[in-house]
Amino acid sequence: MTERVYLDWNATAPLRPEARAAMLAALDAGNPSSVHAEGRAARALVEDAREAVARLVGAAPRDVIFTSGGTEANVLALTPALQVGADTAPRDRLLVSAIEHASVRSGGRFPTNAVDIVPVTPDGLVDLAALAARLEALAVENTGIRPLVSVMHANNETGVVQPIAAAAELVHAAGGILHVDAVQSAGKIPCDIGALGADLMTLSGHKIGGPKGVGAVVLRSAAIHVSDPLLKGGGQERGARAGTENVAAIAGFGAAAAAAARDLAAAGPAMATRRDALEAQVAAGSPQTCVIGGAAPRLPNTSLLAAPGLKAETALIALDLAGLAVSSGAACSSGKVGASQVLAAMGVPPAIAAGAIRVSLGPATTERDVAAFVDAWNGLVRRLSKGGCGIAA
Template sequence: MARSRRTYLDHNATSPLRPEVAEVVARALQLLGNPSSVHAEGRAARSEIESAREKVARLVGARAKNVIFTSGGTEASNLALSPSFRRLGQQGAARLLMGATEHPCVLNGHRFPSEAAEAIPVDANGVIDLAWLKGRLEQMGEGRALVSVQLANNETGVLQPVGEAAALVHARGGLIHTDAVQAAGKVPVDITMLGVDALTLSAHKLGGPKGIGALVLASDQFEIADRLIRGGGQEKGNRAGTENVAAIAGFGAAAEIALATLSEEAARLRALRDEAEAQLRCIAPEAIVIAASAERLPNTFAFAIPALKAETALIAFDLEGIALSSGSACSSGKVKRSHVLDAMGIEPALAEGVLRVSLGWTTTKEDVVRFAEACEKVVSTLYKRKASAA
């Protein structure tokens, strides 16, 4: 029996590997040499890495020498969020301030003592309170803070005023990092224009391979004295261990494609996202789109239908051939209420029913039609049944 077609609408969790990228990875897997070796085979592997480094750097307006390859976005953020991250010749930060809706790799993965870490409150749309940040920085004095603000939220798609935050932080002599994992390839990301000192990337959100990411520094005037992985000189001593040449090559290919198609793809996905939202509102007028009035990624929307639980709805959509999410993939299998929604002050009963739709390079108009058809079935079988029982 032929398997029915699936509709994948969970690109913020991971975007399917692009065929062009898969070809690059397959070719790089055949490279013989260790990239640290000086012979021809080693130089060929090294060349592949450095070519990819250039492509990743171009994606975010950085210089290639300031790209540090890691195993993914989580490791990259863990590496940066350390008291030892500093400008050359200066002391590191004594305190970490981070958005209350940050990814767990920031909230739980930083290397500051718990008493030295503090959350920046957000408003009802999940946007950080810049006035609070300004006041807190003024209380702390100059050169005392490292701030981390996510460029785009993985659950709601909400974009943060990172540039404004960076100006506040630098005015007080601090440093700022942004988790740009979800934003890169969906909206323009330029490390200089943003004014941040470091940003985090992950290849598999771009249609690249899983297990490869990068920490990008604004210049070579920064250092992280306390490295996570020690024992070798790779990545200029920032990350020991033989590099994953094939994954890095795939990262470079995915970054190149993402940059070349950015404007066209963003417009296409925004139109599909808006159509999906419109269909949802037509089918279920009572549905609530989270942070609908905020500036969001063009590919993402989160919604809830009152009294409909996320766990039940996810199963129902899956049975209809639709892959959605109830939040971050890092919490998959748990289907627990999101810390992001809690920080936004969303009523717990509603938060427990929030689902996320995230589109990507494989998404078509037909997928939106199939999502709408599945919505109609799920609403009629689950929500309306609950309403009649009440």
Template sequence: MDALDQGGNASSVHADGRAARARLEAARSAVAALVGAVPRAVVFTSGATEAAALALHPEMELNGRPHPCDVLLAGGVEHPAVLRGHRFAAERVEILPVDGAGRLDLSALEAALAAHGRAGRRALVAVMAANNETGTLQPVAEAARLAHGHGAVVFCDAVQAAGRVPLDMAALGVDFLALSAHKLGGPQGAGALVAAGADHRVPALLAGGGQERGRRAGTENGPAIAGFGVAARAAAAELAPEAQRLAGLRDALERAVLESVAGTAVVAGHAARLPNTSMLTFAGVRAETLVIALDLSHVSVSAGSACSSGKVGVSHVLTAMGMAPDLAAGAIRLSLGWSSTREDVDQAVAALRKVVPQVRSRAACAA
């Protein structure tokens, strides 16, 4: 709010501009600290989709030297912003299998890397830190070790994981990492592409002025970026206790629903997951119908990703995991956040107890 009141363009040299620049660089330092990066390696964008579009390019430099990539390898559960390849042509994108919990099949990754290596092709490997629908944590460090063993580059969509589980770029071994402010309590409209080194770069997506060290043209969204920095500092300071609190709420929610609503299952319930995310399936229920019925009971949930929940159809994530279509059709995602309480959990459980039987009954009558 202070940044909105004070204004100023961070590229201007007058006093207001210098103050705006100071706020921008403070935010850059906070975002870098959240993921163990150096501030100069942070490029601010309008969000994670733009960050992915910037990173997914065949031509790039690592440590100031050309390091071109020929193909993009990505698991089938990646976000659509990654699966569409952005600046990779469609024929240069290869989708890899995942297991029943949605984790990248490392043996398939290694085989693909070896095959492309024998053909003289270098890969860019995209592996998300945590899935945005199921919350499943991916084997990022293991995938990065395999990728680097074949001379590949690694891009990580860390949008869901940032501020919820510890993230350190050096420990993960990734070359580029995407973040979004609103996923950790900051404003919508700000994101970042973070590189492992200040001299890592890809061709600019937006050409124009020299903002963001020439990586991303256009006047920076100062207030949103300032909020991003505040949220990053808060998330880093409260990471461990908040993760424990949210995991407790998530587990209580899942136990209560499983005990009181027949025909319910937790997706990837035995896998390592984010503490705030739960995907439940309800036999005999259409997810889009359940979303509407719960909304009328003042409980907001998503049918899959919030980015695509307005579309009718089975989640590509569940399809990649091999889930039966009739079961996948009844899957909804419940997410918890910094403002969530036990009272919210109790309200959601009560609504599901009431709504699911009603929806099933109407579906049976219609059939």
């Protein structure tokens, strides 16, 4: 049987040993809201994890709200009911970039007519001039408007890293709040909420080697408050998210966050070296292949490859049969291979976008893994692709 090579770390990272051990140790924990010894022990596990997640993104532990994952975290954060200090007036307009995750593009809890889409450049970077123009236009239309803006830190399909600090300056100058979906960037590149200028940040446990089904909203400071929780009830998570905490999953998330922070300085450059070698070998063996978003700053582990005439469905099946696990883009569509809204927003020709394959590496990816993919990909492109890519790499 062909040995499997896993190159879909952006979909989910394999469970870290530290996370597995923490989860097993927490499975028999009590209810963290109980005041007896068993409850206090469970509460300690939750709070230790909160500290670890906070450290990963440079936040204070009290400003971490645990959720069931990145999607719930995004929907919790994207609400008109965001208060900043004494300012309790609701946010009345949501601006999101055209390349956001579906849970952000859907607008959270804003009505459809209150959501604006901000375009991106052909390189996949949020168009800062367009963002500034829209914020200025909103101010002219209504001088009292309080916008909420959502721009992801790094795109899950292309790996392109967004100019968050520059976006934050524009948003704050307009009196707005900035939400940053950091699900893909946390644990791969530095992701400090203060340095980025984000007001709210969302994370997901399974993207950093923790379990699935746990995530977090992280606030820049205690001055920011979600006054209308998505889940109402018992008052857990300081009233921001009701329901008994999933102690085992949260413990695993915390252990993964601590391990990711520990390994960040070494893991990032190592993955970039492997990624660059993969792209160089692909360019040499199948020069008609293009790297979408390759001219922009990217996550160190992500390559989005395409070749003219190649269909994603065909490529995925062929690569899977060759023992390679890759993706056609976001892993959030119930196994469907469909048109990418990210690539459409970038203006990638449909004939190229239809064959885009995402290769995402991890800390455990080896040179042999890279070589196995390069051999399979180059052979596939030589058999099935015709012509040149036609877009800038």
